Amino acid sequence: MIDVAILNVTGYAGAELARLLSHHPDVRIVAVTGRSAAGKRLGEVFPHLARLDLAIETETERGDLAFSALPHAAAAETLLPFVRRGVPVIDLSADFRLRDAAVYERWYRHAHVAPELLDRAVYGMPELHRDAIRTAGIIACPGCYPTAAILAVAPAVRAGLVNGDVIVDAKSGISGAGRGLGLTYHFAEANESVSAYALDGHRHLPEISQELAALREGVAPAVTFVPHLVPMTRGILATCYAPLADGLRGRDDAASVLRAAYERAYTAEPFTHLVETPPATKHTLGTNDCLVHVTVDPERRRMVAVAAVDNLVKGAAGQGVQCMNIRLGLPETRGLEAAALYP
Amino acid sequence: MIDVAILNVTGYAGAELARLLSHHPDVRIVAVTGRSAAGKRLGEVFPHLARLDLAIETETERGDLAFSALPHAAAAETLLPFVRRGVPVIDLSADFRLRDAAVYERWYRHAHVAPELLDRAVYGMPELHRDAIRTAGIIACPGCYPTAAILAVAPAVRAGLVNGDVIVDAKSGISGAGRGLGLTYHFAEANESVSAYALDGHRHLPEISQELAALREGVAPAVTFVPHLVPMTRGILATCYAPLADGLRGRDDAASVLRAAYERAYTAEPFTHLVETPPATKHTLGTNDCLVHVTVDPERRRMVAVAAVDNLVKGAAGQGVQCMNIRLGLPETRGLEAAALYP
């Protein structure tokens, strides 16, 4: 049994880590922290986690492995002692996702707390970085939007089947905005409404750009990313558009070529699957699955790729657990086998 | 008082026509038809319309003006006698939207019922065709998606500010699928889920292409259109992407140039408004408003334009009433003044 700590269990991502880890046969949650609720029992804050019978602490040093669901900046600061002691950490914040501290600083508007550690961090997307995750000291789990966006287009970019002019139009359930209150997330405001936001640039954009740029020599994708709020609790659907590469544009079988590349990319993946019809987010509810569909707009010679994930599972806590399994040498699906909750 | 008939009142668009016309001070509904419910009182099928105290008939020849909410093919066939008698008709189906009978046939998979009448039809979008609507014999109201998509990008296309490589990513509430049953629209299936559909081509695409192509000499926009279902009853949000035209690409004030063009286009419009922040569909609920926001992705030199409408009002029945007002020489907002239902 591995002893794990969850830092900041009181948000949705932290609670989801606790839910998933509570089912995990090889793991024991030894500590959970959360400033605002420190001193309470976990079950007082989250009735569905009452069985865990844990007290929420202000901070902890325990754990053979630590998950952080802290916000950026706080995450890096709080994880430093773990990293220094050689305890592997899995961070759900943005603090260790961007390779370049200057990019981080531009988007997050403060200096990075520990830029010297960026070299030791691995972007925690197993489909792209599985080998590096096995030995990483710091695993920086992707944001929810980047998970869907990157998995939707990576096989095409890597295989050079599209040019880099990518548009990501993403639709997210409201839990993606977290447990903090705000008029935008007030039920009567968010319900029965769809809207776009962050048109001047969302912080998840540099992650998407960074990861796509690393896929193929000489291609630097120019990504436009527009997130939307839709009135549901969980789920992200990323609809992605990119012009076919020159070689593919004239070919009648472009869609088949694309599908073959995706099939190759994902056939061995335990959670990311190519599907024959456009996926519904409902089919990922509560699971670590990412369902990807790819096709070609026949008249416009443009790839359209769609990915569906549960933003709190594959888009956050579940991907963290998947990374943990890889890091600890456990079967990758351990603790993540449950089928989606349907309907 | 003008006597109007509503053909096929029993779907959502027909019922919405009845709702709006029941408030209209210059109009009297003299007949409503609907095959499946013929013989019933309107209030039996739609309790909210009980005050209209009308019987649903199988068919009618009455009315100084006829609205049709019949499906395509049936619409043209049923409207023919009205047209021959010189009664102006406002058709919410696709039958008279496309100028070219061959395009119609390709998308709707049957020969057009009355191709000889296409020349007498006007595409019922006042923002583009107000003058022609004043005297039209047949007003072909746009589809719900085209309404949002065209209004989102038309000013930019007409002013030559973008090239024609347009992507329309549209999100629709479930009422857009109509009142007919289907597993996809079953509550437990549609709720808490988002999905894309019609990736191989949606019938609203040729309308969008036709109308955009007519805006500017020498520009033939190549539109990719992907519709999505989101779990809400009403509302469409169309998020549209197009590369800036060459002349604008390098300019720092591209967003201002775009906004000025939109301001010019819409400042005199009674229902279509340029707004400073991305609109939420909720702000159009129950109204004939179209709220448009336009900006530039600064790094990618791409226009992003967003339009929100109520799919059953500006996207269907309300635009029909607006066209009727224009056709009859009434004030354009007559009967459409109500503010949105918020929250």
Add this chain to the structure above:
Amino acid sequence: MIDVAILNVTGYAGAELARLLSHHPDVRIVAVTGRSAAGKRLGEVFPHLARLDLAIETETERGDLAFSALPHAAAAETLLPFVRRGVPVIDLSADFRLRDAAVYERWYRHAHVAPELLDRAVYGMPELHRDAIRTAGIIACPGCYPTAAILAVAPAVRAGLVNGDVIVDAKSGISGAGRGLGLTYHFAEANESVSAYALDGHRHLPEISQELAALREGVAPAVTFVPHLVPMTRGILATCYAPLADGLRGRDDAASVLRAAYERAYTAEPFTHLVETPPATKHTLGTNDCLVHVTVDPERRRMVAVAAVDNLVKGAAGQGVQCMNIRLGLPETRGLEAAALYP
């Protein structure tokens, strides 16, 4: 034209007053107040009200009639100067609903600001107090739950057809909780969940008891009232249970007797209607209607009465406008004619 002021326009009830009054042909809104948003244009806070082109003020003395959507205590205090000047006021808070200052103090936990005015206040439910409303200086609009509950059972209580042992099980959309933030009303928490609350007593209970007790000499109904939150924006459904009175218990035609009493009570009412099947809240969306259905559980000899209202219209602002119409001698339905927004 009557000049009206809306005190505290920035909550949902205040905004709904503005929406309804903006359509009212005999009224001009001359002032709107709201502390938190003072200085802003109304359209900045509520885009759907932008056409009103009003500035939100801190306070006002203007108006031939004043509506208050202030919270209790603040309402009485702010309305006092109007009352002293002889300006009729319509208060949506609880301050003037209860006849007995001691009952008020027990439930609202502070002394009444102006107990001497209670005698001049009329409970603003036209179905019960239309005549008194015509000349009232203070009209105290009922709470949303009491509106549904009282209209569901009043005809039976008044006619002595049930004994007073009434249970009100009410289900409300989340907008009933107002525009103030709270975890309970956070989208991800409220969505896809139903719960009961206030089992130890909700402040709307004494209103219900007071009004039912006044209906029939010698009957003092003992009401159990349990409110519930359901995941929708608007609407209240009150399902009410009461044993049949002794004389009716043994009669096979008890349901017909009840329906006849309700028919008599409501046949002349412009907004409250007896319906033949259990009503859905959707059929009242955006309207001032109250739909009531009454029947008998045949085996248990118990009346079951169900009422549906839009909590923000008949349950708040709409009923206020209805009272205003009565007070000003206008047709009672003026400005409230719109049909429900369906679907």
Add this chain to the structure above:
Amino acid sequence: MIDVAILNVTGYAGAELARLLSHHPDVRIVAVTGRSAAGKRLGEVFPHLARLDLAIETETERGDLAFSALPHAAAAETLLPFVRRGVPVIDLSADFRLRDAAVYERWYRHAHVAPELLDRAVYGMPELHRDAIRTAGIIACPGCYPTAAILAVAPAVRAGLVNGDVIVDAKSGISGAGRGLGLTYHFAEANESVSAYALDGHRHLPEISQELAALREGVAPAVTFVPHLVPMTRGILATCYAPLADGLRGRDDAASVLRAAYERAYTAEPFTHLVETPPATKHTLGTNDCLVHVTVDPERRRMVAVAAVDNLVKGAAGQGVQCMNIRLGLPETRGLEAAALYP
């Protein structure tokens, strides 16, 4: 490993059985049937179950134990061969729930297919019939509403703390209506609306009456049961009202006495829990838990008891799996350990 069959996997209850059993370590699903989808792979109908890699058959005789999610009448008929072979069956329909074939016939309007088997059937509610379930040949799983209603009031009835005059006001998510299409369950109709139905008697009533009547000698509860549809996918909340028994009515500590009785009844239960605040259905999402809260309306001397369940788990498939565990001598929570999906 036990081989189990699922008859009629294609509805929501059947699919939920497959979801739960697919996680169960001691069970192997060897056959699934479903007339309309016979010949398809299970994953074609239910993408979330694709991993099961099963073909849907028209019928089956396989299995050491059979679950039926067939509708009533079809269930009894299809299960007969299993019963005759001595294979234990767990039936989710109503066919074996009612002890009295005449009551069945009155409510289901056809003669019972196998009245001679009723004596061998046990009502599959472990909280009431655990011992009998251990050896039962036929386990008749309760309906979703009865599960919540009975668990809400049984401890009070059994302990004689209330008289039998019980009102059950139940609120159900739309999945309770099944996967069959109907206008009432069409998204645009069901969404944003609450309504009561079956006021003239719902088929789940006789189950509730039967089980409550069996709890205490000499008490024959007279139950009024009114179900409601609320716009969410899963969950039932049953709010139940009953007058305190004479002995308790005058006691100040009535609520404590009630809570003690519930604590005794449920303290050893693995899934049914007494909770200190009114439960939200969200806290049961996807789980076999039943959360019960009990209190007293202090002024009216009436018990108010609330129970929350997931209608497809504890209200159907999960309770079936719990019964299977008991019947097979497995730990009762096996395969049902997952925490609720929150938020």
